[in-house]
Amino acid sequence: MTDQMTVEKDLTTGGRVGYLRIAVEEAYAPPELVRSFRDLLDRPDVDPGFESLMGFYLRSDAERPRAVQRKLQDLGDERLADMDSAGIDHAVVSLTAPGTQVLDVARAREIATVANDRIADACLWHPGRFSGLAAVGFEDASSAVVELERAVTQLGLKGLICNSHVKGHYLDEPQFYPILEAAEALGVPIYLHPQTPPAQMIGPMLDAGLDGAIFGFGVETGMHVLRLIVAGVLDRFPRLKLVVGHLGEALPYWLYRLDWMHAAQVRAARYESSKPLELTPSEYFRRNIWITTSGMAWPPAIMFCREVVGADRVLYAMDYPYQFVADEVRIQDDLPMSRDELRAFYETTAVELFNLDFPRLAQGGGDG
């Protein structure tokens, strides 16, 4: 299936617009995960954010959640047809939120393995169309490291998906250091993807219907990124690569204030946990963090973000199937950028960041 015919058929836009459109935050759910989620929803002690999110997507009869549920589980014809219709050449697929991170330790390990195998299979069947990120069971860090190494070195996956908190815990906590260390050593990025805030944080957001993608996702994930920064994790792992969707979960808008207030609170020794760092918070955004446009197909914000974090750090993502809108691709095609900038935005930044090696590139073709 990796022969020349398949590859050429796979390239839907490269020859036409001068760049491949690579989408890097594209969600997949193995049916086994969906079954685990359904089991969790029936538990009396279900996490309120999980119940809000997956109770909606798995139980609602409305059109959008039903379509999302079906599309999430497909890595074949429907997804490829949707990619074709939207003009997406290549998708970097990852385990949908909250992934393994709400499961018990053993089940998390199993689902990670299943997801990685399934995604790797799809990449083998459609090498021009799919790459993938690895899932792991974060709570058991030593097996997570083994699985991440297997997924990257044996299955050819290109990074690690982290769907934000792990039952209320965050990657800045030392029990997760071995996983960060392995990602750094392998040279693969960690995509910090949203999920609903944990029970200790969701209260007034949930009451008002603001816990999900409308607001709570950004709060949760932006906080996760900041925790990694202020805890000094990016000093400990200076070559760690983080990818943050939704145009950086609003953190680019806050960079000035983050730098100002971080300096002020460190100077005043306000927090035991807030030690001096080697760089300012905004400098980590220019060294360790890449930002994608998932769900934020809005030219003013994209251009602002490029201005403040650097044009070479902002790349395209669709957020399929949660946000599957062909118009949004056209909006981003029309961004006020040169052809070279658009190619970096849609194609080459993703290729370099994730070290993508799908056939079209190996052949050096399709430069438009």
Next chain:
Amino acid sequence: MTDQMTVEKDLTTGGRVGYLRIAVEEAYAPPELVRSFRDLLDRPDVDPGFESLMGFYLRSDAERPRAVQRKLQDLGDERLADMDSAGIDHAVVSLTAPGTQVLDVARAREIATVANDRIADACLWHPGRFSGLAAVGFEDASSAVVELERAVTQLGLKGLICNSHVKGHYLDEPQFYPILEAAEALGVPIYLHPQTPPAQMIGPMLDAGLDGAIFGFGVETGMHVLRLIVAGVLDRFPRLKLVVGHLGEALPYWLYRLDWMHAAQVRAARYESSKPLELTPSEYFRRNIWITTSGMAWPPAIMFCREVVGADRVLYAMDYPYQFVADEVRIQDDLPMSRDELRAFYETTAVELFNLDFPRLAQGGGDG
């Protein structure tokens, strides 16, 4: 004290730069409030966010909190000298966070009255230099309405300060409707100012030293604004004016996603609480909400914000004494705007929004 000499002495920049610099988020604490805060800190059931914030400002020996504590309580020589040194002509003063909103009902009422009288006195003594917003005890809505009416109609105060949540409750809850109704009827804006998130939300932010101005303030206050929108409060009170600091607590960056996700969740009937609205979320920003630059003296974000919410809705604030930086005034003087735009940004938008009537304007002078 309102004679010509005082007024002229009061105008420090109007004749020089062509506009008055009016700062509209400037904090004051009567000593009685500071004593109440100290009492609260000693209680075993103290709110964790309050303890983090006021434990720092009232107990730390570091330079910044000591200076802030002293400057907060001054409405005379030190504040005027600081305004002169930074080039601030006029300050709209309000009760510092968390204000009355952590106090018991009776004490909240007392402190509001004291604060309003004290601020009104300062405005009488320095009519060219100070205007003020009213404080109320929100938990007792009927007395809050009486106090707001007294403060506006008898004391000449220009709006209402709300330091975000009231012991974990938000202004979209019906018990607060009489206060919103009174503000709308009086034609005065409500300034939604940050405080630390409530106990139901602060958990992982507090652990990481992110609960304060560095991050938690924005989360808390942005959520408060969104709650008012999605609950339909701005349909119920369509002429209500809200003022939001820190360049809108990142909500301008989220406008596209807010509109998209709000429409999606209403269409799918995901939440009982999320009913259809008369406008899109972003449209309320262009009808009911004004945005100030407090703590965000950063040209890219200011210009982005003006672009997406409208130049006529973005105005200057310093956030004295928490952010007292003369350089930041110069940064904002140098924004890429025409003289007329700068005058709107620093002066006329504030005058219209708060219906300011200090002597300089009555005389029609100082047009540069």
